[in-house]
Amino acid sequence: MSHAPSPALSRRHHIVRDELSARGLDALLVTALPNILYLTNFTGSSATVVLAADRLYFITDSRYVETVSAMNATPHHVPDFELIVVDGSYDATLAGFLATRPWTRIGFEAEHMTVARLGWLTATLAAGDTPAAELAATDGLVERARVRKDDYEIATMREAARRLSEVAADVLTMVRRGQAERDLAMAIDWRIRQAGFERSAFDTIAASGPNAALPHARPGERTITEGDLVVLDFGGVYDSYCVDLTRTVSVGPASSRAREVHAAVREARDRAIACVAPGRSRFEIDAAARDTLAGHGLGEAFGHGTGHGLGIEVHEDPRITRRRPDVNTQDEAVAPGMIFTIEPGAYLPGWGGVRIEDDVLVTADGVEVLTDVTTELIEV
Amino acid sequence: MSHAPSPALSRRHHIVRDELSARGLDALLVTALPNILYLTNFTGSSATVVLAADRLYFITDSRYVETVSAMNATPHHVPDFELIVVDGSYDATLAGFLATRPWTRIGFEAEHMTVARLGWLTATLAAGDTPAAELAATDGLVERARVRKDDYEIATMREAARRLSEVAADVLTMVRRGQAERDLAMAIDWRIRQAGFERSAFDTIAASGPNAALPHARPGERTITEGDLVVLDFGGVYDSYCVDLTRTVSVGPASSRAREVHAAVREARDRAIACVAPGRSRFEIDAAARDTLAGHGLGEAFGHGTGHGLGIEVHEDPRITRRRPDVNTQDEAVAPGMIFTIEPGAYLPGWGGVRIEDDVLVTADGVEVLTDVTTELIEV
Numbered sequence: 088m089s090h091a092p093s094p095a096l097s098r099r100h101h102i103v104r105d106e107l108s109a110r111g112l113d114a115l116l117v118t119a120l121p122n123i124l125y126l127t128n129f130t131g132s133s134a135t136v137v138l139a140a141d142r143l144y145f146i147t148d149s150r151y152v153e154t155v156s157a158m159n160a161t162p163h164h165v166p167d168f169e170l171i172v173v174d175g176s177y178d179a180t181l182a183g184f185l186a187t188r189p190w191t192r193i194g195f196e197a198e199h200m201t202v203a204r205l206g207w208l209t210a211t212l213a214a215g216d217t218p219a220a221e222l223a224a225t226d227g228l229v230e231r232a233r234v235r236k237d238d239y240e241i242a243t244m245r246e247a248a249r250r251l252s253e254v255a256a257d258v259l260t261m262v263r264r265g266q267a268e269r270d271l272a273m274a275i276d277w278r279i280r281q282a283g284f285e286r287s288a289f290d291t292i293a294a295s296g297p298n299a300a301l302p303h304a305r306p307g308e309r310t311i312t313e314g315d316l317v318v319l320d321f322g323g324v325y326d327s328y329c330v331d332l333t334r335t336v337s338v339g340p341a342s343s344r345a346r347e348v349h350a351a352v353r354e355a356r357d358r359a360i361a362c363v364a365p366g367r368s369r370f371e372i373d374a375a376a377r378d379t380l381a382g383h384g385l386g387e388a389f390g391h392g393t394g395h396g397l398g399i400e401v402h403e404d405p406r407i408t409r410r411r412p413d414v415n416t417q418d419e420a421v422a423p424g425m426i427f428t429i430e431p432g433a434y435l436p437g438w439g440g441v442r443i444e445d446d447v448l449v450t451a452d453g454v455e456v457l458t459d460v461t462t463e464l465i466e467v
Numbered sequence: 468m469s470h471a472p473s474p475a476l477s478r479r480h481h482i483v484r485d486e487l488s489a490r491g492l493d494a495l496l497v498t499a500l501p502n503i504l505y506l507t508n509f510t511g512s513s514a515t516v517v518l519a520a521d522r523l524y525f526i527t528d529s530r531y532v533e534t535v536s537a538m539n540a541t542p543h544h545v546p547d548f549e550l551i552v553v554d555g556s557y558d559a560t561l562a563g564f565l566a567t568r569p570w571t572r573i574g575f576e577a578e579h580m581t582v583a584r585l586g587w588l589t590a591t592l593a594a595g596d597t598p599a600a601e602l603a604a605t606d607g608l609v610e611r612a613r614v615r616k617d618d619y620e621i622a623t624m625r626e627a628a629r630r631l632s633e634v635a636a637d638v639l640t641m642v643r644r645g646q647a648e649r650d651l652a653m654a655i656d657w658r659i660r661q662a663g664f665e666r667s668a669f670d671t672i673a674a675s676g677p678n679a680a681l682p683h684a685r686p687g688e689r690t691i692t693e694g695d696l697v698v699l700d701f702g703g704v705y706d707s708y709c710v711d712l713t714r715t716v717s718v719g720p721a722s723s724r725a726r727e728v729h730a731a732v733r734e735a736r737d738r739a740i741a742c743v744a745p746g747r748s749r750f751e752i753d754a755a756a757r758d759t760l761a762g763h764g765l766g767e768a769f770g771h772g773t774g775h776g777l778g779i780e781v782h783e784d785p786r787i788t789r790r791r792p793d794v795n796t797q798d799e800a801v802a803p804g805m806i807f808t809i810e811p812g813a814y815l816p817g818w819g820g821v822r823i824e825d826d827v828l829v830t831a832d833g834v835e836v837l838t839d840v841t842t843e844l845i846e847v
Contacts, residue, residue, distance in 0.1 A: 131683075149770060150683050153816075175791065195582075202585050202604055203577035224582055273660050280653050286670070303511075303530050390529060411555070 089128040089327040095239045097166045102232040113190035114139040119199035121399040122229035148173040182211040197224035235424035247325035248457035250282045255460040268293045268306035279323045288322030288329040288401045299440040313339045316439045329401040333444030337466045349464040351383035352441045355431035363454035370410040376431040388433040396427045425449045469508040469707040475619045482612040493570035494519040499579035501779040502609035528553040562591040577604035615804035627705035628837035630662045635840040648673045648686035659703045668702030668709040668781045679820040693719045696819045709781040713824030717846045729844040731763035732821045735811035743834035750790040756811040768813040776807045805829045
């Protein structure tokens, strides 16, 4: 279980209930596990939640009953909670439960409901004795609440970022000539868990030499060699929340080209962070990094977005990206409580690459950088 | 990338194409990543495949173009392959591509397509200049091909199971009094990667004393103590394929009750494995384990299924479970090439538990046990 206090859970439910009532919905069927965790602290792998106006119905199977019940007596209990234990299958249990409710319109998460599952539920409800409620598609009701972190989440992620920064300081000293990338990645993962993280937040990247030109390289058998730049990108999950950090080191004295590219990426990182404040556009923050790199002739070398939101998932809104009218449809302005990465990079095929990544919090009047480890080019 | 040879990929395509033509479908939109990996060896995190009668269209973004293109010159290349690079968003690219095809009925994977995504695709195709193809729900077309492993997969999983058995032999010696469960789990994960696995196949379970009564316990701060039974359940992903193994050890001399429960579970494991052969019912295999435990008064103590299929995913068909007419709708008989776990257990709340798990292959005339490490109760 995660550990958000009950009043925080209550506020989260309230935000979503306001959205439900604005849409004329009697309840919301929550099927995405990160959303379920947000509303209930549940960290298991199987559950369905039905959030109604005065109750949160929690459907899970016998494996989790003991854990869920134990939470009831704690300061982390779910307000207005009612447990329903699966009998047969999850969906048969859910359909049986919904048939007993007097509801007429029930929202579901269209981005987290498969066509097969909706088809089965609709047919099963229609075949029942009572008039079936309408199942109505909704879009991001819980995710939009999750974008601005509450005090509990901020405290958790601040601590997570502090621990990851300690890991990063050690990681900078762990790079060795002759070491295979994958052995370095394993050692980083070990250090992450020693620091109290539940697990790595994603497959750790240790990309050396020409591999550093691939933003999503997988660590392989290549051995780290004098003269390499090595991109190290790693993250951890701490009390269910993700943090993420990247540094690039030079193996031996850096070439003048490596120094130039690193300095340009570092300047892009600094300028993007300086741009973060409530009300600023996420496209503007991206442009601060992108224009800096372009000014150093590295515009083409930066192919990905400047950052992504962090939280229960390692990639969340807001996306700090180029303005693309055809694909960017979400809100534009960043707001207090948002936490996201700033991670510009420059990738030169055949030569190598540099990326620097930190995690930032939008505060009431500006920005707090949650991660804290040198951004200078370290030569190891 | 995974490494199935091209002729194997070709056979897999052929199986699915037969299903398409039997259903009057011009093509199948494949959105589930494990199915995409099965058809193309692709192990990245974003791609969409359209399998048509004479071509496999592969849509991915710029991050993966280099990796995918490099495969073309290898013995693992995808037959009749055509690469489409994402421009804008995946779905905009997909819709634009589909609009250029003369197809009238395109299947999609209803279990792996969200309601939101289907709604967007349907609306976008309908708004185009050309008559829109019908998008038709399909169910498990690729998954059913995956249930019976081909020679390449069997060789890969045999090697994976051999390596995991070596890990298991070491793990039995790694349990220490005073060690926290989570430190033991970390050490097991480390050993798994040292053995050449890409990663652990799931969160390793190290459940000691009363925690061993929880089949899905997460390793925590509890320290391993004289007199404990410790359930150790771990798996690895090797060249994209999952294997899974459980042993239970006694810390110090086992009590007579612990010996009895362990012996009953071991007998259940042996009897279930002895029952595996082509044509046998998966319910019958489950009953062999379940009835054995019931005969020792442990019927109530065994709450989960006897096993699950393994492959690209750690839980696949076939499910070796109780016969439940309301929920078990898939085929009943096991067949050569199927690989699944046999993992009976007995869980006594407050006291502890025992589980023993091996991976088996159904052969032409019986069964091959892929994992190989002692099933005796080890006292450490």
